[in-house]
Amino acid sequence: MSLQFSEKGEEKFQEIMGRYPNTMAALLPVLLLAQSEFGWVSVEVMDYLAERLELHPAKVLSTATFYTMVNKQPMGKCHVQVCTTLSCALRGGYELLDTLEERLGINTGETSSDGNYSLSEVECLASCGTAPMFQVSYSDGEIEYFEDLGETGRLDAVLSELNAKLATLPDPRKMHDERRN
Numbered sequence: 380m381s382l383q384f385s386e387k388g389e390e391k392f393q394e395i396m397g398r399y400p401n402t403m404a405a406l407l408p409v410l411l412l413a414q415s416e417f418g419w420v421s422v423e424v425m426d427y428l429a430e431r432l433e434l435h436p437a438k439v440l441s442t443a444t445f446y447t448m449v450n451k452q453p454m455g456k457c458h459v460q461v462c463t464t465l466s467c468a469l470r471g472g473y474e475l476l477d478t479l480e481e482r483l484g485i486n487t488g489e490t491s492s493d494g495n496y497s498l499s500e501v502e503c504l505a506s507c508g509t510a511p512m513f514q515v516s517y518s519d520g521e522i523e524y525f526e527d528l529g530e531t532g533r534l535d536a537v538l539s540e541l542n543a544k545l546a547t548l549p550d551p552r553k554m555h556d557e558r559r560n
């Protein structure tokens with residue numbers, strides 16, 4: 380059985396194609412769409428996109444491997460990305476990262492065994508005025524910023540919010556199989 384976009388995903392695919400002058404220009408947004416549809420961008424997904432876009436598979440592979448926001452393996456339902464560039468570092472970014480390792484029970488660069496969380500250290504996310512902060516990429520394709528995390532009690536509130544959201548998010552490890560026809 381082969382992979383296929385959902386009906387809603389196919390609509391979005393057509394909408395993206397209408398916005399760009401050629402398929403190569405549309406590749407990055409299509410890769411991000413595929414990530415939200417299939418959970419992560421495997422070689423099988425790259426082959427599917429190469430066929431849909433009529434591009435050589437090597438073009439898809441080189442673009443997918445260039446961008447770190449394109450996941451080449453399943454990540455957690457919540458991918459927490461902590462900024463440790465200067466403004467965040469000066470206002471507790473590394474301490475935030477250490478606390479998250481402790482609270483999530485994983486090291487930076489790892490995914491929890493239940494598939495709920497991944498933790499990464501990233502460069503400036505252009506929210507320096509509200510440092511320290513992190514971005515969460517959800518498995519449904521949405522992205523959210525959480526800022527001013529040095530304030531007392533703020534991190535606890537954010538983690539409670541994320542834990543409550545987990546039940547509503549698809550598991551990236553299972554999404555390929557849900558999209559086979």
Ligand code: FES
Pocket residue numbers: 462463464465466467468502503504505506507510512
């Ligand atoms: S330094 Fe962290 S958002 Fe810019």
